[in-house]
Amino acid sequence: MSDTTPLAAQGAGIGRSGRVALWARGMRRALVPVLTVVAVLVAFWYLACIPMNAGAAVQQAARADIAVSPESAAERRQMGGLALALRNPGVAVAGAFGQERARLPAPHQVAAELWSGVAGQSVTSNRSLVYHAWVTLSATLLGFVFGTGLGIALAVGIVHSRVMDMSVMPWAIVSQTVPIIAIAPMIIVVLYSVGIQGIVPKAIISAYLSFFPVVVGMVKGLRSPDAMQLDLLSTYGASARQVFFKLRLPASMPYLFASLKIGIAASLVGAIVGELPTGASAGLGARLLAGSYYGQTEQIWAALLAATVLAAACVGALGAVERVLLGRMGMRT
Amino acid sequence: MDPVISARGLNLTFRTNDGPVHALKDVDLDIGPGEFVSFIGPSGCGKTTFLRCVAGLETPTGGTLQVNGMSPDAARRARAYGYVFQAAGLYPWRTIGGNIRLPLEIMGFPEEEKRKRVRDTLALVDLEGFEKKYPWQLSGGMQQRASIARALSFDAGILLMDEPFGALDEIVRDRLNEELLSLWARTGKTMLFVTHSIPEAVYLSTRIVVMSPRPGRISDVIESPLPRERPLDIRDSRAFIEIAHRVREGLRAGMEAA
Structure with a gap:
């Protein structure tokens, strides 16, 4: 018998460079549908700008003594954006995409705001989106570490102790039914009163949201080995500790990573929510709040997009770690 | 010679929601060193249950069972047997070598010894050169050979096999049967082999234990006159x-009596 992969095996006959080529082809294949969806969304967004901004556009036209219908301002105020746009199509389209403080800023306006926020400022300036994103990211990551640690610890307890299994899980579920927006200010106030402020309260809110998917996924993962696998170890006279480290823990890794990806997105939401009641000094949440105070819709949308990019980057980074780690473990993902 | 495995009046009743199930009833059996004993019978006849009792994975509710003159639990702690399940059950995150190493790690063999034993058992099942491969890179038959190597690695005197080739096609099964016989001839281990297949049982065994269900019991023991x-x-x-x-x-x- 020779040292070869059987021909029937998946990936047989594919070398490293072949795998890279396969990956590249897969990326190209994935890129086309993704870009198509983005194009459709942007087109829809531009379209939506017309009725959304019709009120302001018609108002401006009327002030500039351009004939609009209906003529009475009071009457116009009673009408919806769509009706106004339909009665003044030319004016509505002309004024839809360039308004300051538009009700719905056009994609290129948001892109310009995003670009100036990212590239147009020094990264330490509090007008820089990079600075705000970093503030939010640091709280997100700290909270994610807390939440993951807590989640794994609880899962280990639940799998090994019947008492914890019966007692912890219901509370973990109940904890997630409390609206975070209601509990976040309380956490911040309570911690402030015992002298804890800054990043830690935000991280705790993040942890509060992110521990749950980790508990659920990790319990499932630690319980994933079947009876035969457990019997096999017991024929070797393995201790509970050995069963955990040699079987349960490695078997749970794919489940853990699925949970971590949900957990880090939840963690980011937690950090942003945690920034809302703090007087809005820094962070993407603060940017959102300041934008809505001053009617800076472009700023709100830019902050939202920055948060999305941040979430995608976090999930992507976890995916990369997953591929490397599970790849090293010899598992196909 | 003293028997390696000795069962006297062995009984095992499972309590289920539908009332008690008599999985083993009054089983008497002695197995000597170096024998190849097959257990054959329809599902529910207790052949797997008997093997699990020998392994200490089930506790009999009556009678006595001795393995190497000890209780099954003590025998397990003394590493008296290797167990091969129907599915290879290799860990997907360990290489073939890593899988064979698993029992050695748990039993705390020294590093040098681990390496040597992995090499030796791989040679024994004809899988040299596959040490660094992952299970998914091997065919089903090769995976099952690796799982036999895993059971052999700590050199127990008894090999318990629960339908190890049940999931394989007949051509692969024939070859593995041949290889198993040659392995048995080289190692002189005591084999307990559960199967559904009459030709497999007859081909492999020095003794065939025919079992029947409800309650699970031995209905016939056949000595094979075939040469080794x-x-x-x-x-x-x-x-x-x-x-x-x-x-x-x-x-x-056995079926008619039931």
Whole structure:
């Protein structure tokens, strides 16, 4: 018998460079549908700008003594954006995409705001989106570490102790039914009163949201080995500790990573929510709040997009770690 | 010679929601060192349960069972046996070598010894050169060979096999049967082999234990007159066909009595 992969095996006959080529082809294949969806969304967004901004556009036209219908301002105020746009199509389209403080800023306006926020400022300036994103990211990551640690610890307890299994899980579920927006200010106030402020309260809110998917996924993962696998170890006279480290823990890794990806997105939401009641000094949440105070819709949308990019980057980074780690473990993902 | 495995009046009743199930009833059996004993019978006849009792994975509710003169639990702690399950059950995150190393790690063999034993058992099952491969890179038959190597690695005197080739196709199964016989000849281990297949049982065994269900019990024990050296075409010989016939009769009688 020779040292070869059987021909029937998946990936047989594919070398490293072949795998890279396969990956590249897969990326190209994935890129086309993704870009198509983005194009459709942007087109829809531009379209939506017309009725959304019709009120302001018609108002401006009327002030500039351009004939609009209906003529009475009071009457116009009673009408919806769509009706106004339909009665003044030319004016509505002309004024839809360039308004300051538009009700719905056009994609290129948001892109310009995003670009100036990212590239147009020094990264330490509090007008820089990079600075705000970093503030939010640091709280997100700290909270994610807390939440993951807590989640794994609880899962280990639940799998090994019947008492914890019966007692912890219901509370973990109940904890997630409390609206975070209601509990976040309380956490911040309570911690402030015992002298804890800054990043830690935000991280705790993040942890509060992110521990749950980790508990659920990790319990499932630690319980994933079947009876035969457990019997096999017991024929070797393995201790509970050995069963955990040699079987349960490695078997749970794919489940853990699925949970971590949900957990880090939840963690980011937690950090942003945690920034809302703090007087809005820094962070993407603060940017959102300041934008809505001053009617800076472009700023709100830019902050939202920055948060999305941040979430995608976090999930992507976890995916990369997953591929490397599970790849090293010899598992196909 | 003292028997390696000795069961006297062995009983095992499972409590289920539908009332008690008599999985083993009054089983008496002695197995000597170096024997190859097959257990054959329809599902529910207790053949797997008997193997699990020997392994200490189930606790009998009556009678006595001794393995190497000890209780099954003590025998397990003394690493008296290796167990091969129906599915190979290799860890997907360990290489073939890593899988064979698993029992050695748990039993705390020294590093040098681990390496040597992995190498030796791989050679024993004819898987040299596959040490660094992952299970998914091997065919089903090769995976099952690796799982046999894993059970052999700590050199226990008894090999318990629970339908190890049940999930494989007949061509692969024939080859593995041949290899198993040669392995047995080289190592002289005591084999307990559970199977559904009459030809497999007759081809491999020095003794065939025919079991029947409800309650699970031994209905016949057949000594094989076949020589230890058995080429595959022995299955066309008159002696082979006669034993196979007797096994079939035993199975039928057991079903009718139930």
